[in-house]
Amino acid sequence: MATQKLSSLLSVSATSASLRSLGRHFSWGRGINRFSTSVAIEEPITPPVQIDHTQLLINGQFVDAASGKTFPTLDPRTGEVIAHVSEGDTEDVNRAVSAARKAFDEGPWPKMTPYERSRILFRFADLLEKHNDEVAALETWDNGKPYEQAANVEIPMVTRLFRYYAGWADKIHGLTVPADGPYHVQTLHEPIGVAGQIVPWNFPLLMYAWKVGPALACGNTIVLKTAEQTPLSAMYVSKLFLEAGLPPGVLNLISGFGPTAGAAICSHMDVDKLAFTGSTNTGKIVLELASKSNLKPVTLELGGKSPIIVCEDADIDLAVENAHSALFFNQGQCCCAGSRTFVHERVYDEFVEKAKARALKRVVGDPFKKGVEQGPQIDGVQFKKILSYIRSGIESGATLESGGDSVGSKGYYIQPTVFSNVQDDMLIAKDEIFGPVQSILKFQTLDEVIRRANASRYGLAAGVFTKNINTANTLTRALKAGTIWINCYIVFDAAIPFGGYKMSGHGREKGIYSLSNYLQVKAVVTPLENPAWL
Structure with a gap:
């Protein structure tokens, strides 16, 4: 079964049955439906579930x-x-x-x-x-x-x-x-x-x-x-x-x-x-x-500080939507979030304007409300940390294109935030923010963006958007990361291994590679007397 995209499955009219057809695979490469407002805060809905177990x-x-x-x-x-x-x-x-x-x-x-x-x-x-x-x-x-x-x-x-x-x-x-001898x-x-x-x-x-x-x-x-x-x-x-x-x-x-x-x-x-x-x-x-x-x-x-590279020949609408999902998915609380978006200078302005427009349409609100794309951050600690990074981005000279503040009077909601004119030495470009803060950087050449993308202590994932197979092949081999997505992002499957290079970790999870984490290999050697063959 081919990996499915969410654009067709997460429409308002989609049924639960069609949504659950993603049981084998899931991908957030196309995001959830777009809505006309980015604020949907109301009184919290009472969850239809009882808490039965709170013990060890x-x-x-x-x-x-x-x-x-x-x-x-x-x-x-x-x-x-x-x-x-x-x-x-x-x-x-x-x-x-x-x-x-x-x-x-x-x-x-x-x-x-x-x-x-x-x-x-x-x-x-x-x-x-x-x-x-x-x-x-x-x-x-x-x-x-x-x-x-x-x-x-x-x-x-x-x-x-x-x-x-x-x-x-x-x-x-x-x-x-096989062994060298009668064993x-x-x-x-x-x-x-x-x-x-x-x-x-x-x-x-x-x-x-x-x-x-x-x-x-x-x-x-x-x-x-x-x-x-x-x-x-x-x-x-x-x-x-x-x-x-x-x-x-x-x-x-x-x-x-x-x-x-x-x-x-x-x-x-x-x-x-x-x-x-x-x-x-x-x-x-x-x-x-x-x-x-x-x-x-x-x-x-x-952790990760994963780069997304948008080349000058990329499908810009596809890249904008995927970069949006790559960063804002799960309130930005994702270790492989595409949190450094490198865009070629020839398409940079177009990308920034479309990324800003997409963020402004993102629906923030009670996660139990139908159509909400973004709920609250996990707790007050993360909430304050993310807002401090947003202030850092403003103070360091990045351009705040959208968002930049909290939403509502209670809970831990933050506006989808987009920064342009981000430089590599800014904290928002170096640190793992773990929140809904998109940083868009400009590049000129392939060699330059490879060097800058790899100039991180992390190496969990990366995304590449290009129509040129040679460019894609060059980048997939040059980028130091455990997963490279080409013209898509956050595509997972039970069989696809996941893990990082450098300070993003050791080992792989999911797929056949994960089994070796939980197995010992024992060699057993037995002499053979008068073997008919070796």
């Missing part, structure tokens, strides 16, 4: 934190409390790791046939599909992303990811290796053990799927920490895993904070593998803690 999941049971502590998770539309969630710390991590270790060493999960494991993963995916709308409502309520995005794209993609990994479970095997040599691909996983708040369930799916398919057990800002959807879907028949202790869920629960997972001597998605600075801490404990292997998917 340890050894197949939802339990309070050992300390009895809880913390509030907030509605980013208002800043008000949604629920109080159990606050796990070191003692809870110890309990969870002990349960995961027992489930791995003694329990049925790694000893099950791969086919039996795949059946449980398939059953879970069926339950997730059945409860799609409730899960999406929790995701929107806790995170602020548009409900249409969550219900019609993201949760179906989570379901697709688990079906993808369910299909892999009984296809993981080693090789027979039979084979390799065994074995689960690595207890996997510690830490997921971020911008795509809570997608990152859950990227990590839990391959780890379980390979036969591992898991201790996963949710982001403190967005614990609710993971708690809900982990309950579905128990309904699907996942044995106790195989998946353990800890809600809590990085310096306590997160650090305890990273430092634990009985955790065999770490996977982390988040900021580069926190990734450094994760790597340091792992190295100081048992040298456990670490997969890191970190």
Whole structure:
């Protein structure tokens, strides 16, 4: 099935069934429908979902934190409390790791046939599909992303990811290796053990799927920490895993904070593998803690400052729409956001005017309201940080084309903001803002833009817009990034690997490459007596 575009699927008249046909793939390359106003703030809609689980999941049971502590998770539309969630710390991590270790060493999960494991993963995916709308409502309520995005794209993609990994479970095997001499040599691909996983708040369930799916398919057990800002959807879907028949202790869920629960997972001597998605600075801490404990292997998917290069022969309307989606998608809270848009000087003015017009039409409002393209930022910390970067851009001399301020009197809404005449040394061109702030830079030659695009400590993704195949080939090989999109952007698929160069991380997630993160390779050598052949 070819990767589909959203322009035809996210129209106001589109049905839920047609939207959910994106279960295998999703792409935000063409964006959501355009609307006549960029402000749609009203009284928040009451989400049609009940909060049933706010506790830790340890050894197949939802339990309070050992300390009895809880913390509030907030509605980013208002800043008000949604629920109080159990606050796990070191003692809870110890309990969870002990349960995961027992489930791995003694329990049925790694000893099950791969086919039996795949059946449980398939059953879970069926339950997730059945409860799609409730899960999406929790995701929107806790995170602020548009409900249409969550219900019609993201949760179906989570379901697709688990079906993808369910299909892999009984296809993981080693090789027979020829040797110089009378020996039979084979390799065994074995689960690595207890996997510690830490997921971020911008795509809570997608990152859950990227990590839990391959780890379980390979036969591992898991201790996963949710982001403190967005614990609710993971708690809900982990309950579905128990309904699907996942044995106790195989998946353990800890809600809590990085310096306590997160650090305890990273430092634990009985955790065999770490996977982390988040900021580069926190990734450094994760790597340091792992190295100081048992040298456990670490997969890191970190930050980015991804360039988009719009060449003089590009389809400008296509480039404008894709660059808009690449930056403003998910309120700009995306690690691979196209946050440095380089435009050739001959088409620069046209691009800027169209980019400004597109931003002014972007609908900001309650994410549960139909047609809203942009909800609130995740919390007050991010809200203030983004506004400070906007002030920095103005003060450093960039031209503010649109936006530049907050929206409404409550919640964490920010206007879609576009800067032109941005220079490479400005903070808005160097730092990962993680918000709806588009920076448009001018270039003259291909060699120049390659040098400038690569002059970043990050290397997660890049976009190229050109009609010339030779230009496209030159740029795809010259750019130092883990994913290059040509005449599109943010096209994902369960089978497409994702990860970064440089300080954007180590390793790859999704696809066949993700399986190696959760497997050990063992060589077995047996002498052959009087072999008929070698």
